[in-house]
Amino acid sequence: MxxxxxxxxxxxxxxxPDGEREIDGVYIGDLLSWVMGRAQMDNxxxxxxxNMNVVAVASLTDTSCVVLAEGVDVPADVVATAEAKxxxxxxxxxxxxxxxxxxxxLLSSDAA
Amino acid sequence: MKELSLNILDVAENSVKAGASLTQILITERNDVxxxxxxxxxxGMSQDVVRSVTDPFYTTRTTRSVGMGVPLxxxxxxxxxxxxxxxxxxxxxxxxxxxxxxxxxxRMDHIDFTPLGDVSSTVLTLIQGHPDxxxxxxxxxxxxxxxxxxxxxxxxxxxxxxxxxDVMEWVGAYLREQYEELS
Numbered sequence: 063m064x065x066x067x068x069x070x071x072x073x074x075x076x077x078x079p080d081g082e083r084e085i086d087g088v089y090i091g092d093l094l095s096w097v098m099g100r101a102q103m104d105n106x107x108x109x110x111x112x113n114m115n116v117v118a119v120a121s122l123t124d125t126s127c128v129v130l131a132e133g134v135d136v137p138a139d140v141v142a143t144a145e146a147k148x149x150x151x152x153x154x155x156x157x158x159x160x161x162x163x164x165x166x167x168l169l170s171s172d173a174a
Numbered sequence: 175m176k177e178l179s180l181n182i183l184d185v186a187e188n189s190v191k192a193g194a195s196l197t198q199i200l201i202t203e204r205n206d207v208x209x210x211x212x213x214x215x216x217x218g219m220s221q222d223v224v225r226s227v228t229d230p231f232y233t234t235r236t237t238r239s240v241g242m243g244v245p246l247x248x249x250x251x252x253x254x255x256x257x258x259x260x261x262x263x264x265x266x267x268x269x270x271x272x273x274x275x276x277x278x279x280x281r282m283d284h285i286d287f288t289p290l291g292d293v294s295s296t297v298l299t300l301i302q303g304h305p306d307x308x309x310x311x312x313x314x315x316x317x318x319x320x321x322x323x324x325x326x327x328x329x330x331x332x333x334x335x336x337x338x339x340d341v342m343e344w345v346g347a348y349l350r351e352q353y354e355e356l357s
Binding site for chain 1: 175176180181229230231242245246251
């Protein structure tokens with residue numbers, strides 16, 4: 063499914079410079095150096111971290127979008143940098159597990 | 175990073191790349207505060223570059239647009255309530271006294287404090303990869319000091335390369351012994 067399609071399912075876009083990107087799989091993690099070595103290209107990456115380094119790690123790993131769980135606030139400069147660096151940021155108001163379950167449901171019904 | 179030692183390795187490599195003849199890694203633990211200093215006598219950075227190294231989208235590499243060593247170290251210390259500062263003097267500004275001095279402080283009693291990890295391995299890796307430059311490593315706690323200065327080793331060893339197997343073995347054991355005395 064495309065990143066922009068998440069918006070019809072309760073996810074809120076903070077930055078959507080490339081909403082047409084396809085999501086392939088999900089990675090979850092908050093320790094950025096760990097995520098840097100493990101998230102796969104096109105994954106939706108779920109985290110609660112919202113500092114500038116998140117945008118950099120998403121850009122390095124080429125994930126399709128960052129899903130910020132728990133309805134966390136995103137600083138304006140992080141949103142601006144995400145727009146500039148072509149990194150999609152969407153917010154989920156649910157905790158990490160529920161967010162992952164919801165994504166899994168959407169991705170599997172999309173594949174069917 | 176899961177251990178600060180990996181972060182230290184990453185940042186100390188920058189000093190070597192800056193042409194440092196001596197890179198110092200100084201760790202002091204006092205009253206629940208860990209202070210990490212990485213000091214080199216390399217080519218130094220202009221004030222603009224100093225400001226941009228904490229920006230994750232800055233790097234000296236040309237193969238990608240993101241450099242994460244300093245940004246991750248900054249994050250690791252700030253999330254414990256500590257801070258990171260960098261001072262630098264370029265070779266052009268002062269041919270006799272140039273280099274970069276990074277200071278990061280960590281509150282060790284903070285729940286998000288990243289454990290220091292295996293700094294001995296970091297020191298060994300640096301020596302092994304760069305046997306022709308010098309390193310001073312010093313880790314000071316309330317119970318004592320662990321220290322290794324490759325300039326002193328070099329004096330004793332004369333022409334034996336620092337990264338030869340026997341020397342590396344000896345350095346590893348030397349650091350291990352000092353840490354055992356600390357604990």
